Amino acid sequence: MRIAAFLxxxxxxxxxxxxxxxxxxxxxxxxxxxxxxxxxxxxxxxxHKLKIIESGQERSLRIDSANLHxxxxxxxxxxxxxxxxxxxxxxxxxxxxxxxxxxxxGTLINICYISANNNKNCxxxxxxxxxxxxxxxVKFAIGxxxxxxxxxxxxxxxxxxxxxxxxxxxxxxxxxxxxIIIITKNTKNYTKIKQxxxxxxxxxxxxxxxxxxxxNLNINYNDFYSLQAKLNEKELKSQLTHACENKDLTNxxxxxxxIVTFESSQNNFLNHVELHFQDDxxxxxxxxxxxSKPSRAIWFLAIILVLLIVISLLIKNQINLKKKxxxxxxxxxxxxxxxxxxxxxxxxxxxxxxxxxxxxxxxxIKKLVTTIGRKKDCDxxxxxxxxxxxxxxxxxxxGEFYIQDHDSxxxxxxxxxxxxxxxIKNGDIIRLGKAILSIHY
Numbered sequence: 001m002r003i004a005a006f007l008x009x010x011x012x013x014x015x016x017x018x019x020x021x022x023x024x025x026x027x028x029x030x031x032x033x034x035x036x037x038x039x040x041x042x043x044x045x046x047x048h049k050l051k052i053i054e055s056g057q058e059r060s061l062r063i064d065s066a067n068l069h070x071x072x073x074x075x076x077x078x079x080x081x082x083x084x085x086x087x088x089x090x091x092x093x094x095x096x097x098x099x100x101x102x103x104x105x106g107t108l109i110n111i112c113y114i115s116a117n118n119n120k121n122c123x124x125x126x127x128x129x130x131x132x133x134x135x136x137x138v139k140f141a142i143g144x145x146x147x148x149x150x151x152x153x154x155x156x157x158x159x160x161x162x163x164x165x166x167x168x169x170x171x172x173x174x175x176x177x178x179x180i181i182i183i184t185k186n187t188k189n190y191t192k193i194k195q196x197x198x199x200x201x202x203x204x205x206x207x208x209x210x211x212x213x214x215x216n217l218n219i220n221y222n223d224f225y226s227l228q229a230k231l232n233e234k235e236l237k238s239q240l241t242h243a244c245e246n247k248d249l250t251n252x253x254x255x256x257x258x259i260v261t262f263e264s265s266q267n268n269f270l271n272h273v274e275l276h277f278q279d280d281x282x283x284x285x286x287x288x289x290x291x292s293k294p295s296r297a298i299w300f301l302a303i304i305l306v307l308l309i310v311i312s313l314l315i316k317n318q319i320n321l322k323k324k325x326x327x328x329x330x331x332x333x334x335x336x337x338x339x340x341x342x343x344x345x346x347x348x349x350x351x352x353x354x355x356x357x358x359x360x361x362x363x364x365i366k367k368l369v370t371t372i373g374r375k376k377d378c379d380x381x382x383x384x385x386x387x388x389x390x391x392x393x394x395x396x397x398x399g400e401f402y403i404q405d406h407d408s409x410x411x412x413x414x415x416x417x418x419x420x421x422x423x424i425k426n427g428d429i430i431r432l433g434k435a436i437l438s439i440h441y
Contacts, residue, residue: 021041021042021045021277021280022039022040022041022042022045022050022275022277022280022282023039023040023041024037024038024039024275024282024284025038025039025040025257026038027284027286029286029287029288029289030289032264032286032288032289033263033264033265033266033267034261034262034263034264035261035262035263035264035273035286036259036260036261037259037260037261037275037284038257038258038259038260039257039258039259039260039275040256040257040258041256041257041258041277042256047063047256047258048063049277049278050063050260050275050276050277051275051276051277052260052262052273052274052275052276053273053274053275053276054262054264054265054266054271054272054273054274055265055266057265059262059263059264059265060262060263061260061261061262062260062261062262063258063259063260064258064259064260064261072104072105072106072107072108072132072175072177073104073107073108073175073177073178073179074107074108074109074130074168074174074175074177074178074179075103075107075108075109075110075179075181076109076110076111076112076125076130076164076167076168076178076179076180076181077096077109077110077111077112077181077183078112078113078114078123078160078161078164078180078181078182078183079092079111079112079113079114079183079184080113080114080157080182080183080184080185081113081114082114083184083185084185091236092183092236093138093141095236095237095240096111096138096141096240097135097138097139098237099237099240099241100134100135100137100138101134101135102241103134105132106132107132107134108130108131108132108174108175109130109131109132109134109137110125110126110127110129110130110131110137111125111126111137111138111141112124112125112126112164112167113126114157114160114184122159122160122163123159123160123163123164123167125167126140126141127409127410129411130171130174131409133407133409136409137409140385140409157184161180161182161207164180165180165205165207168180168205169205176204178204178205178206179205179206179207179208180205180206180207180208181208181210181240182207182208182209182210182211183210183211184209184210184211185211210236210239210240260275264286266288267288268288269287269288270285270287270288271285271286271287271288272284272285273285273286349364349365349366350364350365350401350426350439350440350441351363351364351365351439351440351441352364352365352370352380352394352437352438352439353437353438353439353440354380354382354435354436354437355435355436355437355438356382356384356434356435356436357434363379363380365394365396365401367379367396368395368396369393369394369395369396370393370394370395371390371392371393372387372391372392372393372394372432372437373387373388373389373390373391373392373406374387374388374389374391375389375390378390382432382433382435384433384434384435385433386409386410386432386433386434386435387408387410387432387433387434387435388406388407388408388409388410388433390406391405391406391408391412391432391433392404392405392406392408392412392432393406394424400423401423401424401439402421402422402423402424403419403421403422403424403430404420404421405419405420405421408432410432410433412430412431412432413430413431413432414428414429414430414431415428415429416429416431424439425439426439426440426441427439427440
C-alpha cells in the first residue's frame with residue numbers, strides 16, 4: 001500500500017513537470033540497476049539533446065526507437081467522379097495506376113466515389129474491403145463505367161466525406177496509418193477546406209485534398225495539393241505521389257516514441273532522477289525491486305504442491321482412459337454409419353446454376369475440383385469484370401462440397417455471408433460479384 005501511494009504521488013508530480021514537447025510515458029525498474037524510460041517527443045525535435053542527471057551527475061544513456069503504432073498505411077482515393085469528363089477520368093486512372101506501383105509493400109487501397117443526391121448514399125466504394133493488390137484493383141476501377149447505374153448528379157461533398165471517415169473507422173482490422181485522398185475540381189468546396197482537413201482528426205484519419213486553386217481565393221497552400229487549370233497526367237502523378245507520403249497536413253503534432261536506457265548508480269529503496277531537455281526538467285523516481293530469496297520451508301511446500309498436482313493429473317488420466325475404452329465400440333459404430341452416408345452421397349452429381357443478369361447456365365459437378373472464374377481455362381466460365389480471373393473453386397471432399405475464395409477482388413458470399421471456405425448444401429445461394437450461383441442435387 002505504501003509503495004502504491006508513493007507511485008501515485010510521484011506520477012502526478014511528474015505530470016505537472018512535463019514539457020509540452022517531451023512526455024514521460026513509463027518507467028521500468030525490473031532490470032535494476034538498468035532503468036528504462038519510455039518517452040514521447042515531438043518529431044521536429046532532436047531526442048539526442050536529452051540528458052539524464054542522477055545525484056548531480058550526468059549519466060550515459062542509450063536511445064532506441066519505440067514506435068507504438070505498427071503496420072502499413074491505408075489509402076482511400078475519394079474521386080469526385082461527376083466533376084470530371086471521360087478524358088479527365090482516364091488521366092486520373094492512368095496516374096493512379098502509375099502511383100500505386102511504387103507504394104510500400106502491404107499498402108492497402110480502395111477507390112471510392114462522391115455520389116448520389118441524399119444523405120443515405122452519397123459515398124460509393126468500389127469494394128467493401130481494402131486490398132493490397134493495388135495494380136489489379138486500379139485496373140478493375142478503370143473497367144467500371146456505369147457504377148451500377150448510381151446517380152452522380154448533385155453530389156453531396158460533405159456527406160460523402162463524413163461517410164468515408166465512418167467507413168474506414170469501422171474497419172478495425174486496418175492499420176493505424178489511414179489517409180483519404182480527395183480528387184476534385186469543385187471550387188465551391190474551398191470555403192470548407194479547413195473543416196475537411198480536420199474532419200478525420202478524432203478517428204486518427206488524415207484527409208488530403210487535390211484540386212484546382214483559383215488565384216482570387218485566399219488559400220494556405222500547405223493545407224492541400226493544387227492542380228493546374230488543365231488536368232495533366234504528369235502533374236497529377238507527381239501530386240498523388242506526394243499525397244501518398246505520410247505527411248501531416250492537419251497541423252496536428254505528431255510524436256515519436258523512444259526507449260531511453262541508463263545504468264543507475266543509486267542503491268536505495270527510493271531513487272530520484274531528472275530528465276533535462278532544452279529548458280525543461282522532468283523529475284521522476286523509481287524503486288529498487290525487492291528480490292529476497294524464498295526460505296527453505298517455502299521451497300519444500302512448493303515441491304509438495306507440485307507432487308500433489310502430478311498425482312491428481314495421473315489419476316484423472318486413468319479415469320478418462322477407462323471412459324474412452326468403454327465408448328470405443330459406440331464410436332466405431334457411429335463412424336461406420338457416417339461412412340455409409342458419405343458413400344451414398346458420393347453417387348449424387350450436383351448441378352451448379354449460374355445467373356448473370358438474364359443469362360442462366362447449368363453445370364454438372366463431376367470433378368473433385370471445379371474452378372470458377374473469368375479466364376477461359378476455368379471449368380465454370382463467367383465473363384464479367386466483377387469476377388476475378390480465378391475467383392473460386394468447388395471441391396468434393398468425401399462427398400461434401402466446399403466452395404473456397406481464391407483471394408478474389410469482390411469476395412465470395414454464401415447466403416449473404418462473406419466466406420473464405422465453406423461447405424455448401426442443396427439450395428444455398430452463392431454470390432460472386434454480379435453473378436448468382438445455386439447448387440442443386
